[in-house]
Amino acid sequence: MSALLELKNITKRFPGVVANDKVSLEVYPGEVLALLGENGAGKSTLVSILYGLYRPDEGEIWVEGRPVRIASPMDALRLGIGLVPQHPTLVGRHTVAENLALGIGSPLWPAQRIGPLVERIAQGYGLQIDPRAPVFQLSPGEKQRVEIVRALLRGAKVLILDEPTSVLTPQEAEALFRVMRELRAAGKSLIFISHKLEEVLSIADRCTVLRRGRVVGSLLREEASKPRLAELMVGRSVSFERKRQSAALGEVVLEVDGLRARSSRNLPALQGVSFRLHRGEILGLAGVAGNGQSELVEVLAGLRSIEAGAVRLLGQPLPPSPARLFDLGVAHIPEDRIQMGTVPSMNVAENLALRTFDRPPWARGGLLNPRAFEEEARRQVQAYAIATPSLRTPSRLLSGGNIQKVILARELAGQPQLILAVHPTYGLDIGATEQVHRVLLEKTQQGSAVLLVSEDLEELLSLSDRIGVLYRGALQGPFAVEEVSREAIGLWMTGGVA
Amino acid sequence: MDDWGCGVRLEPLANASPGRVLGVTLAALGLAFVLVGAVFVAYGQNPLEVYRLMLSGTLLDAKGWQEILRRSIPLLLIGVGLTLAFRTQFYNIGAEGQLLLGAVLAAGVALFLPLPAPLSLPAMALAGALGGALWCGLAAWLRLRFSVNEILSTLMLNYVAQSLVIFLINGPWRGKDVRGYIYSDRFAEYQQIPVWAGSSVHWPTLLLGVLLALVLQFVLFRTTLGFRMRIVGENPGAARYLGIAQGRVLLLLALITGGMAGLAGVGEIAGIHHRLIEPSQLSSGYGFTAIIVAWLARGHPALVLLTAPLMGLVLAGGDLLKVSLNMPFRIVDIFSGVILFCLIGSELFLRYRVRWGR
Ligand SMILES: Nc1ncnc2c1ncn2[C@@H]1O[C@H](COP(=O)(O)OP(=O)(O)OP(=O)(O)O)[C@@H](O)[C@H]1O
Numbered sequence: 062m063s064a065l066l067e068l069k070n071i072t073k074r075f076p077g078v079v080a081n082d083k084v085s086l087e088v089y090p091g092e093v094l095a096l097l098g099e100n101g102a103g104k105s106t107l108v109s110i111l112y113g114l115y116r117p118d119e120g121e122i123w124v125e126g127r128p129v130r131i132a133s134p135m136d137a138l139r140l141g142i143g144l145v146p147q148h149p150t151l152v153g154r155h156t157v158a159e160n161l162a163l164g165i166g167s168p169l170w171p172a173q174r175i176g177p178l179v180e181r182i183a184q185g186y187g188l189q190i191d192p193r194a195p196v197f198q199l200s201p202g203e204k205q206r207v208e209i210v211r212a213l214l215r216g217a218k219v220l221i222l223d224e225p226t227s228v229l230t231p232q233e234a235e236a237l238f239r240v241m242r243e244l245r246a247a248g249k250s251l252i253f254i255s256h257k258l259e260e261v262l263s264i265a266d267r268c269t270v271l272r273r274g275r276v277v278g279s280l281l282r283e284e285a286s287k288p289r290l291a292e293l294m295v296g297r298s299v300s301f302e303r304k305r306q307s308a309a310l311g312e313v314v315l316e317v318d319g320l321r322a323r324s325s326r327n328l329p330a331l332q333g334v335s336f337r338l339h340r341g342e343i344l345g346l347a348g349v350a351g352n353g354q355s356e357l358v359e360v361l362a363g364l365r366s367i368e369a370g371a372v373r374l375l376g377q378p379l380p381p382s383p384a385r386l387f388d389l390g391v392a393h394i395p396e397d398r399i400q401m402g403t404v405p406s407m408n409v410a411e412n413l414a415l416r417t418f419d420r421p422p423w424a425r426g427g428l429l430n431p432r433a434f435e436e437e438a439r440r441q442v443q444a445y446a447i448a449t450p451s452l453r454t455p456s457r458l459l460s461g462g463n464i465q466k467v468i469l470a471r472e473l474a475g476q477p478q479l480i481l482a483v484h485p486t487y488g489l490d491i492g493a494t495e496q497v498h499r500v501l502l503e504k505t506q507q508g509s510a511v512l513l514v515s516e517d518l519e520e521l522l523s524l525s526d527r528i529g530v531l532y533r534g535a536l537q538g539p540f541a542v543e544e545v546s547r548e549a550i551g552l553w554m555t556g557g558v559a
Numbered sequence: 560m561d562d563w564g565c566g567v568r569l570e571p572l573a574n575a576s577p578g579r580v581l582g583v584t585l586a587a588l589g590l591a592f593v594l595v596g597a598v599f600v601a602y603g604q605n606p607l608e609v610y611r612l613m614l615s616g617t618l619l620d621a622k623g624w625q626e627i628l629r630r631s632i633p634l635l636l637i638g639v640g641l642t643l644a645f646r647t648q649f650y651n652i653g654a655e656g657q658l659l660l661g662a663v664l665a666a667g668v669a670l671f672l673p674l675p676a677p678l679s680l681p682a683m684a685l686a687g688a689l690g691g692a693l694w695c696g697l698a699a700w701l702r703l704r705f706s707v708n709e710i711l712s713t714l715m716l717n718y719v720a721q722s723l724v725i726f727l728i729n730g731p732w733r734g735k736d737v738r739g740y741i742y743s744d745r746f747a748e749y750q751q752i753p754v755w756a757g758s759s760v761h762w763p764t765l766l767l768g769v770l771l772a773l774v775l776q777f778v779l780f781r782t783t784l785g786f787r788m789r790i791v792g793e794n795p796g797a798a799r800y801l802g803i804a805q806g807r808v809l810l811l812l813a814l815i816t817g818g819m820a821g822l823a824g825v826g827e828i829a830g831i832h833h834r835l836i837e838p839s840q841l842s843s844g845y846g847f848t849a850i851i852v853a854w855l856a857r858g859h860p861a862l863v864l865l866t867a868p869l870m871g872l873v874l875a876g877g878d879l880l881k882v883s884l885n886m887p888f889r890i891v892d893i894f895s896g897v898i899l900f901c902l903i904g905s906e907l908f909l910r911y912r913v914r915w916g917r
């Protein structure tokens with residue numbers, strides 16, 4: 062069979078890095094090609110080139126046996142290449158149908174006329190969407206389905222998904238895989254980027270691994286295994302064994318009693334949550350997104366007011382100020398790394414010092430010391446292997462995973478009493494994930510208490526001492542991790558009774 | 560991004576280099592001069608001739624230089640303040656009103672506060688800064704307390720300030736020797752800012768402006784206060800996450816910005832007019848022209864040292880056209896408007912790279 066899409070020696074340079082270095086690969090009809098690689102390996106850059114967002118410095122793209130120029134997303138769509146972006150680009154106030162009609166609908170009543178077509182496509186591939194629903198009400202998974210339908214509506218034969226599962230719950234991810242299998246069966250080709258090897262092994266037909274912009278290997282599904290892929294990606298073997306040995310629990314660090322709080326839309330979000338968190342303990346918090354996890358963490362980080370109930374940190378009432386909390390030893394790895402965790406226009410050194418810029422050695426008597434910024438940053442960049450062209454690069458130019466590393470390096474510096482970790486390994490490659498897990502465990506050994514919010518059950522089960530499940534603002538548990546089963550957690554997450 | 564069907568496309572640019580910023584800015588200015596040249600043609604003038612006149616009458620002429628400097632002083636003071644404000648996403652477009660209020664308070668001190676002579680000018684300067692600061696602070700307070708958009712409130716406060724000046728010099732502060740025009744009494748000799756011999760360049764104000772530009776540049780990039788300002792301005796979400804008191808930073812910033820505009824007002828009345836006069840003569844739109852000055856400086860207070868004289872040149876040149884070519888004074892507004900328009904349009908080229916061909 063001849064290749065549907067071929068990349069030949071694609072090279073793309075950015076100031077200070079070669080993001081893609083003579084990358085060649087083929088995509089055949091009816092297959093799922095997984096694109097793997099460490100943070101900053103050049104995956105997003107490569108698909109941006111395919112979708113016409115960047116132009117390669119060198120190399121050729123061939124579609125159906127002919128060389129093509131892809132100068133814009135319009136060109137890409139004309140050639141049958143569609144992209145499902147990691148962060149949806151839909152208009153929130155408009156309905157699904159209106160969004161889908163953008164750019165392709167007829168000038169008059171575009172949304173109505175497109176309706177039947179949408180339904181045919183959606184049903185054909187098992188994509189459940191309601192064309193009349195306004196987009197802002199949709200879950201991340203639903204938005205992603207809308208993006209997929211949009212690409213298909215425009216006749217995509219090759220569908221690119223850039224880290225589609227990092228924003229999805231495990232259930233939503235499962236649904237996505239079902240859709241992907243349907244699409245494959247219908248002869249479409251899919252390019253799939255993910256850091257989660259289980260997912261890759263369950264869905265991909267072939268895996269291509271990038272390292273520092275170069276293709277370092279291509280494996281068929283049969284040849285691929287977790288250790289093999291990991292080694293190709295990182296260049297060394299990676300340990301997947303990270304069961305924690307239970308540490309002796311220390312004193313209580315955090316006491317939460319009958320906590321109630323409201324969401325930003327002023328709806329009750331936490332309905333009487335109580336738990337204790339001890340020194341040396343990792344408490345895992347499971348739950349489908351939107352069941353109060355964000356609000357709970359925000360209360361504990363001093364970002365949301367308490368409606369009723371009590372929260373005590375080391376026996377004292379919680380001060381309602383994030384800065385005071387940080388001084389008391391509360392580290393916060395936030396859910397949103399762009400809007401909250403970093404200042405994208407500031408450089409790496411400055412972002413690493415966001416918490417501490419006003420104290421020595423970064424500043425003395427109100428005056429900043431640029432030398433200290435650089436020195437401290439150099440240490441942290443090294444410790445966390447942050448891939449950045451320089452310390453003066455604005456953080457928005459880093460790859461997704463490396464932005465996350467900047468936040469981790471900053472928040473986990475020193476010896477926090479309490480670590481609020483929300484999706485701490487979101488978007489990280491396996492090497493970095495392993496490192497973050499190790500650091501979290503080390504910190505607990507040294508006496509930190511960790512509240513770990515994650516949608517990755519694997520991560521929760523392997524790291525936590527106890528696990529609680531939030532459903533509609535009420536907490537089930539926490540239970541000792543040896544005493545709960547995966548199934549029970551899954552049931553609680555959807556409101557069932559185990 | 561999108562194909563325009565004629566082989567032109569835009570490629571997102573992650574980071575515009577300083578060289579690119581300079582190039583694009585110069586190109587925008589160049590385009591503005593071409594467009595305004597078209598207006599000159601419509602007036603039946605040869606644009607090259609007009610520009611030659613503008614340049615030779617300003618840059619090649621001692622009097623012209625003085626004129627540029629005189630115009631640059633208020634632009635410098637206001638522009639530096641606005642650079643900070645825009646950087647922190649506080650869109651103060653009421654510098655005109657803040658200038659007027661600074662003038663009103665300074666005039667009030669000069670006319671009615673019996674002070675020992677050496678204290679009089681410093682007191683006027685302080686009062687003027689305070690007036691501008693409070694006028695701007697009011698808008699900041701409205702935004703913090705009631706979420707009133709500062710673009711609207713500062714704009715509206717301009718009109719209030721204008722009416723206040725007119726009311727004062729027409730009523731309670733009306734001068735004894737007024738005929739025709741309205742204005743207040745003249746300030747005493749010791750209440751006037753010294754000027755360079757034979758010109759109206761009140762150099763102490765100029766010096767103060769230069770100093771403040773450098774100081775604020777330092778504050779912004781080398782102090783913890785400046786670091787805080789940048790965080791608040793560049794990512795309010797992160798400021799909240801870090802627990803930075805955004806309200807306080809914003810208020811402080813508004814006070815600084817307004818205070819600088821107030822000082823500009825003091826300079827105008829104590830350095831040039833020596834009395835409180837009608838708003839349109841007192842300022843001739845410095846508060847608005849300074850918006851361009853600040854925009855051109857792109858967040859760097861020290862760069863205002865270059866951009867203020869540039870717009871000072873445009874204003875001085877415009878005056879010249881009015882006098883020697885009999886053009887309406889509004890020609891200067893056209894100039895400013897077209898320049899601002901081209902600059903804002905040129906932002907596109909900082910965010911995207913244009914690729915020709917396919
Ligand atoms: N617009 C840009 N300007 C400059 N450098 C860039 C730009 N986009 C990406 N880079 C750099 O190119 C390299 C590859 O980035 P890319 O986003 O493709 O990585 P990735 O493989 O998608 O990583 P991740 O898994 O973390 O998302 C990184 O070093 C990044 O800093």
Ligand SMILES: [Mg+2]
Pocket residue numbers: 104105106460461
């Ligand atoms: Mg990426």
